[in-house]
Amino acid sequence: MKTMKKVLAVIMTLMMILALAACGGGASEESTDESASSGETKRVCFVARASADTFAAWLTNEMKKAAENYPDIELTCVSGEADDNTENGLLEDCITKKYDLVIVQSNNNAAQAPYVQKLIDAGIPVITTNPTTHQDDLDGSGSTEVMEGTGTVDADPVAQAAVGAQRAVDEIPENANVVVLKGPSGNYHADKRREAWDTYFFDKRSDVTILGEDFANWNSDEALTLMEAWVQKGTHIDAIISMNDNMAAGAIEAIKDNPEYVQDGKANFLAYGVDGTAQGCLLIEEGLLTATALQSAADLAVKNMEYAEKVVNGEMAVTEVNDFVDAPEINKDNVADFIKIYVDNGEIQR
16 A cells, blocks of 8 residues: 555656646747747647646646647646636736637636636637536526537536446445535536436435535545545445545545555445546556546547647637547456556556
8 A cells, every 4th residue: 555655646746747847837938929929830828727636737748748749839838726816817818928729627617707708809719628618607697508609628527427426326335324525616527527426326325325525626635634524423434426536536545544444455435536547547456446437638638739720720610619528437347458558658657
């Protein structure tokens, strides 16, 4: 377990370093402006929600890789650091810098939607990704259509959560006690994944008791703190239901050295996540995470950059961009295949 903890720490450190490198500083932005003035490149900005978020960091890394295939595009990456005011300021800065296109990964859809509208009003095409910004986020109309004037590249959060929820119906024992870790309030993926658990699990398993449920905001440290508090109440927790792998990892960290929950290397609990990150796959391999659904940052990045290139070169309108990636299940039976992918691309060192 100590070895696995060190491996996870190395992975997290590498992801953070790579994300920060991909996000570029002032010098790279200045050189981007100079290249734009020559008319040889189009300038695209990716506004990520947070560099400390493992999935956002992964997506940032993959965006950087995907951009290398387009010599006519100069990609700049910045991070909102899980703060709405910071992210909104970055979106306004994109207007000042007159980017040719902006790809937005919102921290809070409703909070960012007015600033996405500002970009549209300034004549800058916007693709929203992971999650989609909907018209309802802007005007409260209840419309689930993609926000007017924007395009989207995303994954279906209901389908993602259903992967774990459907198998949990049969796996989680009768009269079980569970805890639920939620993503940020108002985040489309967080809200829809939680709704999916109601539809595909809780509505079918009225015998299950939710001992604790709270927002951990995609953050492993917040999840660890919540899990420690829930465990201290003294009732055994049979399953961790998490809206992403990172929060599941934090909760597992809180109990993996507790003999009530892990004895002789065998887990006495179940745990479900979403994203299929390298960290999540390693936890499945270790027997600490039961299952997750892949949300491929690589696939999202490839699609985002493919459409960005077409939009900035006038080959299609941004409003024609509407594409989604699949959500295959990862479990103990197939996790080795996914770990091999992460080893091959350098995210897991072996």
